[in-house]
Amino acid sequence: MKGFRQARWEEPLIYEVSPDTKEGTLIDYEEFEDYAKRLLLKLPDNVRRRSLDIPSLSEVEVVRHYTKLSQMSYGVDLGPVPLGSCTMKYNPKICEELASDRRIAEAHPYLDEDDVQGLLEIIYTLQKWLSEIVGMDACSIQTPAGAAGEFAGALMIKKFHADSGEGYRDEMIIPDSAHGSNPASAAMAGFKVVKVPADPRGNTDLEALRAALGRRTAGIMLTNPNTLGLFEEQILDIAKEVRGVGGLLYYDGANLNGIIGYVRPGDMGFDVAHLNLHKTFTAPHGGGGPGAGAICAKGALVDYMPIPIVDYDGRKYYLKYDVPKSIGRISWFYGNVVPAVKSFLYIAALGSSIKEVAEVAVLNTNYVLKKVSPLPGVDLVYGHGRWRKHEFVVSFEKLYKETGIGAEDVAKALLDRGIHAPTILFPLIVPEAHMVEVTETESKENLDRLVDAYREIVNLAYANPEEVKKSPRNTSVGRLDTVYGNLPKNVAPAYRFLKEKRTGA
Amino acid sequence: MPHPWMPNSYIKEKLMKELGVSSLLELFNDVPEELLLSRNLRVGYGRPLTEYQLTRLFNELMEKNAYAYKLPPFLGGGVCLHHVPATVKHVAGRSEFYTAYTPYQPEVAQGLTQALFEYQSLVADLYGVDVVNASMYNGSAAAAEAVRLAVRVTRRSPVVLSRSTHPEIADVVRTWSEPVGITVNVVGYDGETGRIDLGELEDRVRKLQPAAVLVQTPNFFGVIEQDLAEISRIAHDSGSLLIVYEDPIFAGILEAPGSLGADVVVGDTSSVGSGINFGGPTAGILGIRDPEGRLLRQLPGRLIGYTKTVDGEEGGYIMILQTREQHIRRERATSNITTNSSLEAVRAAVYLSLLGSEGLRKIGEALAGRTEFLIERLVSAGLELAFEKGVHLREVLFRHPRIGELRGFLKTRGVYIGPLVGRFYPELRDCGLVCVTEVHSREDIETLSSLVREFLGVSTS
Numbered sequence: 021m022k023g024f025r026q027a028r029w030e031e032p033l034i035y036e037v038s039p040d041t042k043e044g045t046l047i048d049y050e051e052f053e054d055y056a057k058r059l060l061l062k063l064p065d066n067v068r069r070r071s072l073d074i075p076s077l078s079e080v081e082v083v084r085h086y087t088k089l090s091q092m093s094y095g096v097d098l099g100p101v102p103l104g105s106c107t108m109k110y111n112p113k114i115c116e117e118l119a120s121d122r123r124i125a126e127a128h129p130y131l132d133e134d135d136v137q138g139l140l141e142i143i144y145t146l147q148k149w150l151s152e153i154v155g156m157d158a159c160s161i162q163t164p165a166g167a168a169g170e171f172a173g174a175l176m177i178k179k180f181h182a183d184s185g186e187g188y189r190d191e192m193i194i195p196d197s198a199h200g201s202n203p204a205s206a207a208m209a210g211f212k213v214v215k216v217p218a219d220p221r222g223n224t225d226l227e228a229l230r231a232a233l234g235r236r237t238a239g240i241m242l243t244n245p246n247t248l249g250l251f252e253e254q255i256l257d258i259a260k261e262v263r264g265v266g267g268l269l270y271y272d273g274a275n276l277n278g279i280i281g282y283v284r285p286g287d288m289g290f291d292v293a294h295l296n297l298h299k300t301f302t303a304p305h306g307g308g309g310p311g312a313g314a315i316c317a318k319g320a321l322v323d324y325m326p327i328p329i330v331d332y333d334g335r336k337y338y339l340k341y342d343v344p345k346s347i348g349r350i351s352w353f354y355g356n357v358v359p360a361v362k363s364f365l366y367i368a369a370l371g372s373s374i375k376e377v378a379e380v381a382v383l384n385t386n387y388v389l390k391k392v393s394p395l396p397g398v399d400l401v402y403g404h405g406r407w408r409k410h411e412f413v414v415s416f417e418k419l420y421k422e423t424g425i426g427a428e429d430v431a432k433a434l435l436d437r438g439i440h441a442p443t444i445l446f447p448l449i450v451p452e453a454h455m456v457e458v459t460e461t462e463s464k465e466n467l468d469r470l471v472d473a474y475r476e477i478v479n480l481a482y483a484n485p486e487e488v489k490k491s492p493r494n495t496s497v498g499r500l501d502t503v504y505g506n507l508p509k510n511v512a513p514a515y516r517f518l519k520e521k522r523t524g525a
Numbered sequence: 526m527p528h529p530w531m532p533n534s535y536i537k538e539k540l541m542k543e544l545g546v547s548s549l550l551e552l553f554n555d556v557p558e559e560l561l562l563s564r565n566l567r568v569g570y571g572r573p574l575t576e577y578q579l580t581r582l583f584n585e586l587m588e589k590n591a592y593a594y595k596l597p598p599f600l601g602g603g604v605c606l607h608h609v610p611a612t613v614k615h616v617a618g619r620s621e622f623y624t625a626y627t628p629y630q631p632e633v634a635q636g637l638t639q640a641l642f643e644y645q646s647l648v649a650d651l652y653g654v655d656v657v658n659a660s661m662y663n664g665s666a667a668a669a670e671a672v673r674l675a676v677r678v679t680r681r682s683p684v685v686l687s688r689s690t691h692p693e694i695a696d697v698v699r700t701w702s703e704p705v706g707i708t709v710n711v712v713g714y715d716g717e718t719g720r721i722d723l724g725e726l727e728d729r730v731r732k733l734q735p736a737a738v739l740v741q742t743p744n745f746f747g748v749i750e751q752d753l754a755e756i757s758r759i760a761h762d763s764g765s766l767l768i769v770y771e772d773p774i775f776a777g778i779l780e781a782p783g784s785l786g787a788d789v790v791v792g793d794t795s796s797v798g799s800g801i802n803f804g805g806p807t808a809g810i811l812g813i814r815d816p817e818g819r820l821l822r823q824l825p826g827r828l829i830g831y832t833k834t835v836d837g838e839e840g841g842y843i844m845i846l847q848t849r850e851q852h853i854r855r856e857r858a859t860s861n862i863t864t865n866s867s868l869e870a871v872r873a874a875v876y877l878s879l880l881g882s883e884g885l886r887k888i889g890e891a892l893a894g895r896t897e898f899l900i901e902r903l904v905s906a907g908l909e910l911a912f913e914k915g916v917h918l919r920e921v922l923f924r925h926p927r928i929g930e931l932r933g934f935l936k937t938r939g940v941y942i943g944p945l946v947g948r949f950y951p952e953l954r955d956c957g958l959v960c961v962t963e964v965h966s967r968e969d970i971e972t973l974s975s976l977v978r979e980f981l982g983v984s985t986s
Contacts, residue, residue, distance in 0.1 A: 033639070033642070034643045034647070034874070035643075035646070041881065043881070044612070044879030044880060045610050045879045045880065045884065047880075047884055047887040047891055048891060048966075049888070049890045049891035049894065051967060052890070052893075052894020052898055053890065055893070055894035055895070055896075055897035055901075056890040056891070056893040056897065058897055059894070059897040059916065060890075063749065063916055066754055066780060066785065067749065067751045067780050068779070069778050069779055069781070070784075072776060072777060072781075072882045073882055074647050074651070074877060074878075074881055074882050074885075076883045077881060079612055079879065082612060082879050083615065085878070086619075086640065086874075086878075087616070087619065088636070089635075090616070090636055091621060092634075092635045092637075092639075093621040093622055093625050093633075093636040094630075095621050095623065095624030095625035095626075096620075096624040096625075097620035098621065101626055103626055106626055108624075108626055110530060112530055114576045114579060114580070116618075116623075118580060118583045120614075120618075121587060123590060124803060126594070126598075126606060126800070127590065127592070127801065127802070128598055128600040128606070128801055129803055130601075131941070132592075132936075135590060135591045135592035136590050136591075136803070137591065138586040138587050138588065138590040139590055139803055141586055141589060149569070152568055164662035164663060164805060164806070165862070165863070166863070167862055167863050168662060168666070171701075175700070178704055199863075200850075200851040200853065200855045200858065201861045201862075205861040206856065208673075208705070208860070208861050210706070213855075213856040251553070251555045255557070256560070279553075279556075281565070281566050282553055282562055283553070283556050283560045283561060284562060287560055287562075288560060304623045304868075305626050305864070306625070306868030307622050307625040307627065307628070307867040308627040308641075308659065308864065308866075308867030308868075309660070309662075309808075309864040309866045309868065309869075310805070310806035310808070310864075310865075310866040310867075310869055311864040312806075326700070347704075348697075349665075349693060349697050349700050350697065350700055350701075351663060352663060352664070352665035352693040352697055354805070356802075356805040357802055357806075358802050358803075358805070367569050368574060368579060369569070369574050369576075370528060370569060370573055371568065371569030371570055371572050371574065372568065372569065372571060372572075373528050374568060374569070375566065376526065376527065376528055376534050379534075379552075380531045380533050380534050380537065383533060383537060383544070383549075386544050390544060406555060407551075407552045407555065431630065432630075432632065440630060441629075460533065461530060461531060461532070462532070462533070463532035464536060464539070467533075492633070496632070496633075496635045496636070497631075497632055497635050497834060497839055498839060499834060499836075500631050500632055500833070500834055500835070500843050501832050501833050504832045505831060505843050505845050506845050506846060510831075511821075511830055511845060511846070512830050512831040513645055513657075513829060513830045513845065514645050514646040515646035516646065516650075516655075517831070
């Protein structure tokens with residue numbers, strides 16, 4: 021196979037780079053040695069460190085080690101990462117550069133409000149813009165990630181009902197195609213999760229929803245567009261039904277990218293929403309984080325938002341703690357400010373062109389879907405003939421039955437072609453699923469590469485499935501055994517476990 | 526209007542032709558018409574901005590920040606200004622890392638998974654625990670998750686925490702716990718030492734039989750909780766877990782909490798490579814000492830482990846024990862966390878590799894020495910220690926009737942101390958924190974003390 025070859029350094033663990041003790045950075049400590057001794061002598065012996073044995077390397081050794089490791093990683097700057105519901109869009113470099121400013125990096129959270137008016141203005145302005153984007157009354161960026169926003173939102177809904185004398189509302193309705201974090205967040209807030217299925221068009225099944233609603237309904241958590249990439253056509257009916265039994269509507273903003281500027285969750289009838297600033301608003305994902313979340317609310321729910329909220333009194337920006345019904349602090353300080361600044365810069369840079377994001381994302385999604393869905397072995401399952409929004413889902417069940425090549429094999433074969441695999445085996449309602457989100461930042465040439473790769477792989481699956489099974493071969497390591505590392509006797513989440521195993525200890 | 530960040534915004538017509546639509550609105554034909562926004566969003570500054578315009582805008586906003594450190598700030602309260610080595614920033618700036626996603630496809634992410642495995646290993650060594658996860662959001666979330674972990678493991682619901690735990694951490698623990706019936710009970714501090722009141726703790730723990738006892742050391746007042754072994758005995762006698770919050774920067778001089786009896790150790794990476802960032806992002810650290818394997822299955826968050834290739838030829842790293850997590854276990858997951866703070870964990874791994882055991886010992890001594898020197902100078906300049914009998918490390922709580930004015934005066938000279946702690950502890954309204962780290966020189970501390978002397982001298986004459 022020609023083309024992509026990932027770096028394949030045989031890089032040992034940091035513990036095995038060098039046995040000698042060196043220094044990676046100088047520490048100025050000699051001048052205070054006597055003072056340090058005096059302090060340490062005041063402590064009982066058992067509180068003083070007896071031994072610590074981690075590697076002590078020089079600067080260049082550390083730099084080479086981690087640079088090699090970086091070459092064995094793959095991100096958006098190398099090529100498409102079409103992970104569905106993850107919105108892996110390009111991260112503009114100007115946002116990275118400006119947000120790494122020392123004036124933010126060294127700003128202490130306990131500086132006086134008067135001293136950080138610029139920072140507070142950025143946060144406040146971002147909150148305003150996000151409120152406008154989702155059509156809600158207020159947003160806060162205190163939630164450090166999307167799931168933290170979900171949890172905060174679920175707590176707000178819980179407290180709202182409790183304050184209304186309806187604390188018995190303990191059921192949260194969640195479609196069975198929802199992100200796993202939705203039921204997990206609802207459960208963390210003490211709700212029972214009631215599942216509703218999708219209908220053949222890919223919408224939430226309205227009949228099933230009606231059957232699930234009742235006096236114990238606290239609310240519903242929905243993504244719209246949903247995880248099939250489909251807009252919930254009956255969203256107004258859903259809102260009416262839920263509200264009819266006294267429930268509230270929670271919007272999971274993970275999929276906002278496909279509708280931004282076209283339609284707003286607040287207008288759809290949602291009361292609370294979270295946004296993932298690291299998805300729609302281009303703060304990078306950092307290999308898993310840090311991201312940044314926003315929690316937004318409308319009407320009566322505004323009073324329940326976590327504290328503090330950055331506010332403006334006409335003269336100065338300040339941290340508002342006086343929110344009597346607030347659920348409290350969801351995290352310390354004011355959220356993940358650096359990624360939030362990147363999102364501020366992103367929105368500032370685009371201005372009203374932000375609508376272009378949804379347009380191009382939707383065009384790209386449907387362009388790829390149109391070319392991938394007719395491929396042999398590929399099925400749609402839900403929503404035939406409908407336009408997708410931010411993402412689409414295809415099933416490789418047919419391919420699997422006919423060739424033995426399933427979604428995971430196809431994913432590994434994509435890696436071999438220099439393209440990160442989409443989200444696989446999710447949503448659970450689609451067998452052998454690939455959930456593909458190419459975002460607005462891929463060029464047509466890259467979309468064609470993805471399509472060509474899919475075509476090549478399914479054709480190869482029919483011609484020579486064993487060949488597909490050999491993937492990945494061009495990555496820094498071959499296919500990893502997900503069973504081996506999870507067997508209780510093999511579980512090794514730290515160097516010590518490997519060392520003990522090796523020495524038979 | 527097309528934009529350089531969206532290549533296909535320049536060929537929309539071409540794509541529309543491919544799809545056979547004549548209007549973009551056709552692609553939104555499933556959205557109820559009354560929901561379609563008929564105007565542009567009022568965001569940004571109207572037109573798109575050029576890079577240069579954006580830079581100017583940003584700088585204008587930054588100039589509205591009035592703070593100007595003449596000396597490295599002496600601000601504390603959980604996060605202090607530590608130096609972030611250029612090497613750390615360089616590695617974190619590698620876009621193979623920062624533009625990557627969670628390693629769902631580990632074969633193409635071995636560098637990232639190895640770096641996270643190293644983070645887990647290094648911090649486990651620092652804390653004296655068996656397993657550290659691949660990160661939580663920050664120290665406050667780590668503490669809240671630790672409490673919920675203890676509740677699941679022990680199947681008990683009250684928890685006890687020291688009043689000298691960072692008040693914002695305590696608030697976060699309450700927010701995450703109380704709505705689901707976990708009661709948070711606070712044990713006071715000793716007025717002379719600033720340490721947790723052991724008698725009160727013992728009584729409370731006996732009475733409540735809590736899921737966990739949570740203490741922070743050094744605590745919010747900067748005082749080392751030197752009775753950890755005794756606290757551990759009290760907790761364990763009642764079958765409770767001990768959760769210790771400790772900043773990893775002290776690992777070179779303070780005994781590992783895991784070795785002193787902690788079952789769960791939590792902390793934050795601010796001091797070890799993240800920086801302060803106006804409070805975030807950092808990574809939350811969560812580790813468990815788990816000799817009986819009781820805690821592992823209840824661990825929240827991502828965990829990287831070693832495995833082999835399917836042909837058994839090579840080794841590699843993958844996310845393990847994912848059946849605990851939300852994307853598999855859904856409402857029965859140990860946590861809802863998905864996006865975490867991986868890049869901050871990588872930064873911590875780089876930082877700790879640069880320092881090593883020796884560097885950590887030296888930085889610990891650098892902090893200890895400066896703390897002792899600071900106390901000597903500021904006491905002689907006329908401030909009082911709030912807790913005379915406590916041993917302080919890095920942060921010190923000073924008392925003076927005019928502490929607020931003093932803080933304001935120092936600010937006019939570009940010298941920052943704080944926070945004042947009265948908003949958290951009404952009984953300590955005349956007290957404020959002062960923090961020293963390895964970045965402060967002897968001259969910096971001398972300057973601070975002579976300014977304090979000048980202020981107090983002026984006031985008494």
